[in-house]
Amino acid sequence: MEKRDFTITAETGIHARPATILVQTASKYSSDVTLSYEGKSVNLKSIMGVMSLGVGQNADVTITANGDDEKEVLDAVAETMKKEGLTD
């Protein structure tokens, strides 16, 4: 199991557009990927789940991956977050 912490710096938090791209990224991998925020966890391959967390600016989130490509998926997700301006 792989685990990584992120601080969301984007002014608008994880809004619809970056959420879509995050889900698309995670869905390319076979591992189970979970996004946790304020004690709640959702499947990162579920757009409804990600949006229902309502992650805003300055939120500390944890992403966990479990499976054959757990390291790869976390690298890809981290890169996407940066590219979409969610993290520094």
Add this chain to the structure above:
Amino acid sequence: MSLLLDGLAASSGIAIAPAYLLVGPDLSIKKQHTADKNHEVARLRDSFTLTTKELRAIRQRAHQDLGQQAAAVVDAQLTMVDDPVLVKKIENLINEQAATAEWAVKLITDHYLELFERMNGNDYLNSRALAIRDLYKRVISHLLGTKLPDPAALDHRAILVATNITPTDTAQFDRRYVAGLITDYGGRTSHFSIMSKTLDLPVVVGTHTATKKINDGDLLVVDGIHGKVIVNPTEAQLEHYRLLAGEFAREQQVWGALRDQHTISRDGRRYEVGANVGSLRDIDTARDHGAEGIGLLRTEFLYMDQTELPSEDDQFKAYRQFVSGMDQQRVVARTLDIGGDKRLGMLKLPREDNPYLGFRAIRIGLAEPTVLRPQLRALLRASVYGRLAIMFPMIATPEEFTRAREILDEEERKLSRAGIAVAGNIEVGMMLEVPSAAVMADVFAPDVDFFSIGSNDLIQYLFAADRGNSRVAYLYQELHPAVLRLVKRVIDAAHAEGKWVGMCGEMAGNPLATPLLTAMGLDEFSMNSSQILPIRSLISHLNVRQLQPLVHRALAARSAREVEMLVREYVPILRKN
């Protein structure tokens, strides 16, 4: 009888055309149970498959006709319909409660809408809700075997009127026929509003009642400039809007062409026209209006509505966004300018009888290093992300500037000792707004990299008159020879030392001052974004060399009134207004 509806202007322009109502079929769902759960699950899956197919087709069209941004909006819905958790939840409802597919879809949709509504009703969440409703309509229409209104069926020029225009609707428009859009719901930053800007159509959203008050075929005027809709306009209203539409089209053509251009006078002199900004949102507006930089970044917004001073890190993050947001264009940040009319709760400043002449701006900065130093450090750290300039407000004497600069240099040395990178090309200048500094500009010039003339305060101090006081406001005269002589003195003093001069007060955006300022050699103009293109357009018409006699006569004039008449005499395009 004509009827006026108020809404929000979502996309600029004016259109006059008949109404075409996009009102959907009855998609209401009743609570129903099924005896055949497997059949309902199969129906659900079929409806999802059909929806996916439909969305893919819309996406393709959106991508071709409207570009990447529009396609991304459809992508959000495709990701929803592909959501494994969503499908599973609906299937579970069918299996556990023997609900029909329609009823299960409705329950789950309502669940999410409610959830999003509870998470502060901001605009971004609103756009999620819109996307979910759009998807819901599509899935339900397949389950019921009905057809949604098809915007693609429009075969004549018309203004579309709908409760909501969904992102997927927009993607289906035939742009030859859609003249404008009006909706009952929606906010300025909803996906739809963002997409309508790419459509380049006049759009008014949030009218609440448009679909109820407007009938198919009613003649409409959509005023996307002011956010108004006129139903069945009178002949006089039509005439007014035809003129306005023509004027708008001409201006758009001229200004649009200038957006990505440099500011160059007819005889080939180059100027910089930038924006005054005071929040992160202003950066987008500035770029939309073709700003060639930020001539004044007011940093006060970071301190407003706060209970304590913003941390160095918070400031750094904000400044970095401004600096990187303008690419390699110059961003001039002014250090904290409070006191006078702008007060802050967290800084206990003594009450003063005469705050405009009191403890404010750099006077506070020099006396309270705990305020100034973290701000300077944050600015220095942000400098590596673009092209930053720093200026100090309200400098009255050379000693004040020297002291402020020393503090800046000290902080820079501290940062480099700590191994933190600072850009090598930061320009350091001062606001020129205290008359004593304007008079002594030649003494300041060798030590500064630039001056920025704060005309609002400079004029108030020069005439000893508060322009907010209606009894003495007549003394606030931007075109008065006293102001012009002082401005000329500052420009000449700076140029003698090879330094540049900007202006960031309202005078910089006053078209009557533009011929004088350009001819006197002002290098940079900074103003509200909406004024940038009109001023750039004006400068492109000016033959600056031929305006030198105007400058001489204006400096020798006796009054602002006389100067104004001279300007209109020399610059015919300014005669009409």
